[in-house]
Structure formats: C-alpha cells, structure tokens
Amino acid sequence: MAEDGNRDAPAAGLGALWGALRALLPRTKEELRLDLGESVERSVVLLLQQAADLFYGGRRSECLQTSEVVLDYSWEKLNTGLWQDVDKDWRRVYAFGCLLKAVCLCEAPGDATTVAAALRVCDMGLLMGAAIFDDILIKVAAVLQAHLLPGKRPAHIPAPEQPCLKKARNSHVSIPDLRSERAVPRLRCPSLQHFRKHHLVPQTPVILEGVADHWPCMKKWSLEYIQEVAGCRTVPVEVGSRYTDEEWSQRLMTVSEFIDSYVLNEPRDVGYLAQHQLFDQIPELKQDISIPDYCCLGDGEEEEITINAWFGPPGTVSPLHQDPQQNFLAQVLGRKYIRLYSPQESEAVYPHDTHLLHNTSQVDVENPDLERFPGFAEAPFLSCILCPGELLFIPAKHWHYVRALDLSFSVSFWWS
C-alpha cells in the first residue's frame, strides 16, 4: 500500500494536510449546520450542535468522541427498515459524523495509518451517507488520497499489456461453446432512431459496437491503474460464489485489499466488487467513461442514471435475474459470457417466491436442475461473449445471467 513518504517531516506534512482539510470546512460553526427535518430527534440535533461547537472550539478529541456517538446512533437508523425507506436526513447525519471524525483524526501528527483510517471514514460516509455541504466528503477524500500518495500520480500513461493481467487469468474457467446458441444481434454505431425503433421500443437486446470503444477507460484501465487511482479507497465486496448462496456475504475493504485477496495470489474464495457506484465515490474515474448517447431516448434525467462498476476475477457469476430499468453494460477489461431470457419466459426461469428474491431465478443457468425446473430446458434465450469495447443493451425486466471469463471490469448504466 502507500508508503509513508512523509516520515521525514511529519509535522510539516500533516500541518499542510490539516490546513487543506480545515480550508474545506466553513469558517464559522454557524455555517456547519444541517437543516434537518422532523425525523431526526431533538437529542441528536443537540449532539450535532455540540460536535460543531467542540470542533470550532478547538476541542478535537472531545469532538471525536461526540462524532463517534453521532455515527453509532445514525448507523442504527441506517440499518432500520429497508434501505430505500431510510430517511435521507439520517444519512446526512451519518455523513456529518464521518466528516468531523475524518477531519479530527488528521489534526494531531500521525502517520499514513491515521490518514488511511480517515480516508476509510470518508468512504463510509460516501457509501452510506448522503451528500452534505456540497459533496464535501468527496473533496476531503481527494485531499486525503493525495496526501497518501505523494508524487505517485502518473497522469495519462497508456497501459501496455500488463503482466499481472496474465498472472491473474485463471486457466480453470470454462469458455462456453456458443455455436449451438442463438446470438445477441450486433449493430455498429446505429442512429438513435434506428436503435429506438428496432430495440428500445420492442425491448430486444443488442450489442452496440463502435460506440464505447474510444472511451479513455478502454486504453487506460489496467490492474495497475486501478490500484493507483482507487487502491486506498474502501469499497463493498461480495464474497461467495453467488448471492443466492448461504455462504455469501458482503464486506468492506480497500480496492488494494480486494485485488490482493480476490484477484491475485490464487484466491481461495470468489470475491466480486459488484454493483458499486464507484464513479460517484471517485470522480476521477468518471472522466474515463461516458454516458451512452442512447440514454437520452429515455424519460429520465441524466443525473438519475445509476452507474455501477463490476470488477472481479474470472469466474464471478451474477445469477439469472431481472432489473426494473433499461441497462447498457459496457465491457472494459476481459470478457463476459451473458445469457438473456425475455420477460415472457418468466415462468420458465422459476423465480423465487420470496419477496426478497422475487427478481432472481432459482435456476443455475449453466448447470440447471431439470428435474426441479423442467420448463427451463426449452426456454428460448440469446447469448454472447461480451468483449472489451462492446456495449450490451439489456432491456428492462429482461432476465440476464453473467459469468466472467477473464479478469473483468464492466460498467453498467441503469436508465429509464
């Protein structure tokens, strides 16, 4: 991980860090106020005021303690009920706690470990909190990240074929034989009208070529590049073969830890950095991708488009499932085997009957139990091996199954 290049002059280094962080915060404590609604209890509002008072009063260690209480209490609120029902104010409170904690951690002279811890706190605020003070956590994270990697930020070096990529390739992954399967049709740079008429309206899948292949990520992204830009950032990782397994779990770790534990070094378990809005967390990466023009054919606003990163070793599997929105899946690194079933075949894919998993099929697509799921054998489908530079259109509610054949990085765009 990041070397402590500041060991020679810690006071000076961290003095500069503290100055940079302090400059991001409002000058007066009155400005560090959140406008919160009824759902945040009076006792918590008092605590937030107290935390701000302590911070601006220079009582950092007490501020740190109060911030911990704020974090612990709001964490409980974030874990109560369904995530989509959690009041945004509680997420703001949580972010507030993260902000003060992260900044307070960096006041006293410390080492790279302290700064890394503060960055982790920022990331927790970004992952679970909601934006406050004009996305201040992103700015704080950027400052902390820059401090962790002094002078080690190469700007736009194109990535030659990485030896690590070859090392990471798993020879045990089977490549499906597509000759007996119906292929997803392909189009090269269709016009908006053509795409709308022939695929968006009838809701049929298609692979678009020539659309994404010039995005900067296609040349820039490599294991090394991702390590540099995002290595010290904390992300959620899914551990376990698939999310329908009993042994499946979600963990938080830095991108470096993820690469070390689940990509390199012949990992024992499957780990997948899946369905994570990495580009909101690390805006620098967002500059390497673009929103496909075809998304403008939808009803929604561009800000409402959800962009997710999917990064993992060969062999990661997303079980057959459906999503409520239209999806463009851009492949950046490696190849993915993808199978698509129309919503008309929903009965033949035997969705779970629980509310929790009703959008997930019970069938293991490449090894179906035809005794339990006899109708699956005859259900028609389209399939493909999606390669770097290609963009797959998955219509809303279309059942899709994805297996990575190589070290893979995909970017999905959910739009309406």
Add this chain to the structure above:
Amino acid sequence: MAEERPGSWFGFGFCGFGQALGSGRGRQVLSPEPLRVPDAGTDICDIGSLSAAWSYTAIVSSAGRLLLSGSARGAADGCRDAWASETLRAVLRDGPGGPGPGAELQAWAPGAALRGEPLWARPAGPEEAGREDDGAACETRAGPLPLLPGARAHLSPRPPLCRPLCPALRARRLALGAEHALLLDAAGQVLSWGGGRHGQLGHGTLEAEPAPRLLEALQGLRVAAVAAGGWHSVCVGETGDIYVWGWNESGQLALPARGLAEDGQTDAGEAPALKEDGAGLKGPAGPEDAAAAPFIAVQPFPALLDLPLGADAAAASCGSRHTAVVTRTGELYTWGWGKYGQLGHGDTASRDRPRRVQCFVREQLRVTAVSCGPWNTYVRAVEPGRS
C-alpha cells in the same frame, strides 16, 4: 411478584446526556456503579419501574415518584409506570383517587417537561384480574408498558403511537425492537411480527410478517420472559433455558461474529477449559479457528444458548446490540456490543460469548433484575441472605 426487600441499583454503559447511571462523570461508565439520580428527592433503592431510552432514563419509585434524567429532566408524583423511547415518553398515572381504577395513560413529546399538556391522554384499561408474576428473580417491572393494561393495545415509538392488539392473543408481555415486536402470551407461547431482514422474527426466513405469528420452533416450551434488542430477540423458558435469534453483527447472540474476529475480540472458537467466570481462554482466533467455528451473521430461528457452567436463566433484557441475563443463582452475564461499557466488564470490548460481570461476584451481591437501555444496562442487586 414475591415481596422483596429493596435492593440497590447499579448502572453502566452510555450516559452521554447525563442520564442517571453511576457516578455521572464522563459519557460512559465501564463497570457497574451505584445508581445516583441528580436532584433525587427519594431513595433510589425502591425503584418500582425503570425504562431507559437512548438519551434519558425514566425511573418510577415504589412510592409513585417519576424521575427523568438525561436529555429530559423532571419529576412527578402519582405515577405507576413509565416507558421511555427517544420519540415518545409514556407515563401511567394514578387517577385522582390514588392507585386503582381511574388510572390514566399519558404520552409526552420527549422534550416536554412534565407540566402542561401531554400529547394525548386516555384512560388506562382495566387491570388484568388476578395476575401474578412468579419466579425467583423477576424482570424489573419495565413491563407491562409498552403493553397497555388490559393488553388490548400497545405503545409504539412511531406513529401510530398506540396500536391495537387482538384480545384473543392474551398478551402478557410485549417487547419492541427497532423493527419488530415480540409478544408473550398467557400460555407461555411467543409470537412475533414486523420487519424480519435480520432474522429477528424467528420464523426461519428473512421475510416480514404483518401480523403476530406464532414461533413454531418454540412450541412445547413454556416461555417465562421475552426481550427484544434492536434487531435480535431473546426468550427465557420456565426451566431456565435461553433462546436467541436475529442479528449477530456484534455477537449479541453469543454466536461467533466475524466483525469481532477481525478486530481480534472474539472469544468464540471453542476453548476446552472455561475459567470460573466463564470467560473462556482468550487468545487470538487464528485462521484455523475461524474455519472450525463458522461466523453467523443472522440466526433466523431460535437457537438454544448455554451459559457457562450450565447456569439457568431467570431474566433477560436486551439493549440495541447487547444482551444481559440474570441467572437463578444471582449472577449477571452480558455479551454483544460493548463500545460504551454496556457489558460492564470494565472495558469497551464487544464479546460474542457470555461473560459474567465479576463486579457483583466480587462484592458478593446477588443480582435480581436487569433492564437495558439501548446502550446501557441497569441492574438490581441485593446482599445475600435477603430474599
């Protein structure tokens, strides 16, 4: 309830709002300290009912005096029971003629002093006729509230603040978690309803239940007490067995918890010899140990929990993410989240195995009752020789 001489009350855990807990210094107390209420006009010993919310505590003495401490302050007389939650404070008050019928249930906004008008008030239902709690060591009468007298309705911290209960349920006790409810009925059966994403309902799934549903896994067991934490549930059988289910993220079910192992705090991973206090042999859980004892994040149906040395439970109470149990022999065991000292072991470590609170053993006190707030724990203890 068997007549008992007043014991002494102790508290430990979070007191960041200055709520009565112990010495009152600082924002947390790590070991049991004698309870001291600021400006108390009465003897703290004879507490009839204690209910702790996150930022304040409500104590009702046997003489009917209600004391609030923490983010809410004040005192009032003529009170029989109180229920404290962060969003709602409920008080059962005697009617104008003193104790007896005519009692009134009042609900107050948390910030309001006890003067002026409550949010609402209604006549309390008729007392349950001829009911008697027995058992050597009873729970603090933190119940029946949130169960209303008459058991036809219960309080809730979220609107609607008063919710009906089907009378056919014959509810005896009600415990509320962050998203679920547990009901103990007259036949000793347990029902649960509400959110279930952390397995806290105990029906073996993660699905929510809109209405009270019987816990089939406990059928045949006569349950004496139920307790609900934020996302976990505990019940105590009449024979002293403990069952736990729900979320185990901080070890609150006394099952191996991954988060604790990663912080080097887990005690789980079987130790062949247990020390007298049941702490087990502590050592870093190596990767081999982790393989032997798989971590459990969620336990969706009741699991039997063995206390060290085969002790039988008499009472249980749950905080947000911790659990406390009183044994028939007067010992207190705690486990789960310990960051604010709510486990009472003198530190802030979380634990995923039951550990005896040594303080009471050292002082030769018999613990008779326990009542947990979200992040703290209140304990009643007597000197041995007193019943």
